[in-house]
Amino acid sequence: GAGVSQTPSNKVTEKGKYVELRCDPISGHTALYWYRQSLGQGPEFLIYFQGTGAADDSGLPNDRFFAVRPEGSVSTLKIQRTERGDSAVYLCASSAPGETQYFGPGTRLLVL
Amino acid sequence: AQSVTQLGSHVSVSEGALVLLRCNYSSSVPPYLFWYVQYPNQGLQLLLKYTTGATLVKGINGFEAEFKKSETSFHLTKPSAHMSDAAEYFCAVRYSSASKIIFGSGTRLSIRP
Numbered sequence: 208g209a210g211v212s213q214t215p216s217n218k219v220t221e222k223g224k225y226v227e228l229r230c231d232p233i234s235g236h237t238a239l240y241w242y243r244q245s246l247g248q249g250p251e252f253l254i255y256f257q258g259t260g261a262a263d264d265s266g267l268p269n270d271r272f273f274a275v276r277p278e279g280s281v282s283t284l285k286i287q288r289t290e291r292g293d294s295a296v297y298l299c300a301s302s303a304p305g306e307t308q309y310f311g312p313g314t315r316l317l318v319l
Numbered sequence: 320a321q322s323v324t325q326l327g328s329h330v331s332v333s334e335g336a337l338v339l340l341r342c343n344y345s346s347s348v349p350p351y352l353f354w355y356v357q358y359p360n361q362g363l364q365l366l367l368k369y370t371t372g373a374t375l376v377k378g379i380n381g382f383e384a385e386f387k388k389s390e391t392s393f394h395l396t397k398p399s400a401h402m403s404d405a406a407e408y409f410c411a412v413r414y415s416s417a418s419k420i421i422f423g424s425g426t427r428l429s430i431r432p
Contacts, residue, residue: 211429221393225392240419242420247424247425248425249323249411250409250425252420266419298362300363308420309365310363311362312362
């Protein structure tokens with residue numbers, strides 16, 4: 208079956224621009240997670256959805272970051288006024304309730 | 320604060336040698352424990368996990384890990400390294416069945432011919 212997919216695979220933008228990153232979870236997975244992986248580091252948690260609602264957004268670094276999951280399936284991570292420090296690989300994972308998280312290939316974001 | 324420490328950012332072993340990647344966590348409550356592998360330009364793949372029960376956990380590709388509560392450790396081992404094992408390995412913990420995963424900083428494993 209299809210795994211977690213993320214689009215685009217690569218995104219280059221200029222400082223100050225707005226970007227949207229998309230995650231398609233595994234069909235039927237109600238839990239969806241976003242992580243950010245900076246170069247040479249392990250992934251860091253950003254936000255967790257259970258269904259349509261954000262159950263834990265404690266990892267969002269500031270109010271420039273926002274994520275939605277309006278129909279409980281696809282999720283979009285939105286970054287406003289991008290900064291060079293936002294450059295990283297953004298990972299999405301999904302799971303059935305309480306089960307193993309399966310990760311997508313990530314979106315590599317480069318802010319110039 | 321809850322954290323995961325991986326000793327050694329880079330480990331190099333000869334092909335056929337024992338692989339040992341170290342992981343310690345900080346918690347008074349036993350967490351769920353994981354090892355993930357990341358090959359270049361690929362996503363994270365689950366190697367193995369410990370939730371409850373037997374403390375020696377076997378995973379894919381011949382890897383295994385042992386949960387030692389007294390040492391708050393979950394070291395990853397493989398008896399004989401293969402060239403295809405070269406990758407980045409991440410130890411991780413989760414403190415409830417439906418919560419975020421906390422990752423270590425990773426250990427890059429290199430295999431010498």
